[in-house]
Amino acid sequence: MTFLQKLGFWRKKERKETEAPPFLSKPWREINWGDNQRDLQYVKDYRPQTDGQQLRILLHGQVGAGKSSFINSVQSVLQGRMYTQALVDNTSHDCFTKGYTTYNIQKGPETFYPFVFNDIMGLSPTGVQVNDVKLAMMGKVKDGYGVVRGVPFYNNHPTDNDKVHVLVCVIDANTVTCMHKEIEEKIRQIRIEATHLNIPQMAILTKIDEACPEIKDNLQNVYKVNYLKEKMEQFSVNVGIPMNCIFPVKNYHEEIDLNSDVDSLILSALKHIINFGDDYINFDKSQQLCAMSCQNKNM
Template sequence: MTFLQKLGFWRKKERKETEAPPFLSKPWREINWGDNQRDLQYVKDYRPQTDGQQLRILLHGHIGAGKSSFINSVQSVLQGRMYTQALADKTFHDCFTKGYTTYNIQKDRDTFYPFVFNDIMGLAKDKGVQVDDIKLALKGHVKDNYRFNRDSRMSEDDPFYINHPTDNDKVHVLVCVIDANTVTCMHNEIEEKIRNIRKEATHLSIPQVAILTKIDETCPEIKEDLQNVYKVNYLKEKMEQFSVNVGIPMNCIFPVKNYDREIDLNSDVDSLILSALKHIINFGEDCINFHKSQQLRAMSYQNNNM
């Protein structure tokens, strides 16, 4: 072996020794793998403290990130079978979802779950949904079935504009859905739009959550075994990078795998979806209770000053 060959060999060896191992010594977040019944029952038992209150969850994110697929996956877990109410298209390279669509999830023959999902047109660099329209949706000004115009924001004289939104019209949790494979190569303009929307949600005291989809495509270790999701350092670094880029804390970011090619439910897929859903509901409930307390405080102040 020549000197240059030896030098190359030791440099390779040194590089391998200094590289971070693919697996962490222990999972950095615990999941109740195989104990889905407890989390499922938690979701089924959820009731807002106020009668008639509906928890509204608004999904937004880059085109093709998996917003519609996440809604379908949640419905599949709760229904106990594959469900495809929210239409999605993996071959569609433009905004497949064009309107503001509300999805109610049926609980039994006569009742629905007290939370709803809203799907909207995706974000894009120079097309897609207007950021101002998402801000209007956060405040409850957008009626169901409104079709977004990528060239102009919704006007107040539009028939789908709600002049006096109720508490049920307003959004209680904002969920940013991101393809895990695009986290480190997302266009600056998309990141800026996400930060802009997040800033408005913060101003309105609406909690924000991020869902990282397609995690099985990020590395072979997760594709081989979904339970490696919190053991693989590579995905943790992607989540940390996204947290830094848009400002969403790590404890509000949840990696999931949507149902896409499966024809039967999978326990590990369900575990991640239920974990994310449980926290989304908790954050939404906190939002509802906070705004109710603010309203009661304002009413009390007015009464005391009459």
């Protein structure tokens, strides 16, 4: 072995010894793998405390992150079969979702779940603007906004059901460390606007199987892989969303049948989305009651 070969050998050995192991000694977050029926029943049993109240979930994020795919994945889990109501595109590098769209999830022949998803045009230098997302959060945007010109899509008198109750940022795990600065700034600005409106914020990290081969081999490694945890921590630092509000998922993409592990991650994220939104609804209702009580006392 030549001197240069020996030098390269020892450098490789030294690098391997100093690198963090790919797997943690134990999962840093617990999840009920294989116990999907309990979480599924939790979602099916959810009812807002106020009759007629609808929990509205707004998804936003970079172009191609998988907002529409997440909606389809949620519907697939709840329907018990593959479902593709929200159209997705596998070829366009531009934004495929062109407008503001509401997705209701059917529960029975004539019934729907008491929560809805809203999809909006993706974030890009030429995509949706921060003020558009702010108006949507305030309930002042009607379905179809951004698609049909010359039609009034501004809602002058939004109801409690029109307003957004939880904001979810959808991010491609492959782009966390190379995200365009302008998009990153938009996410921060949208977060600030949501905070002013007291709307809780979460993040969904998609395409985790593409970002980590260890997860592609076994999805149950998701909370054991150092690399993914570091990506989540980096995103948390970049935009300010706490780690306990960030959930990694794998959307249904190439599968034709449901997978128990994929369902587990989607249900885990969905359950927390519902809880965050429901807490906001209850807090907002209590604030309204307090304001009404104070007005009555002053009369």
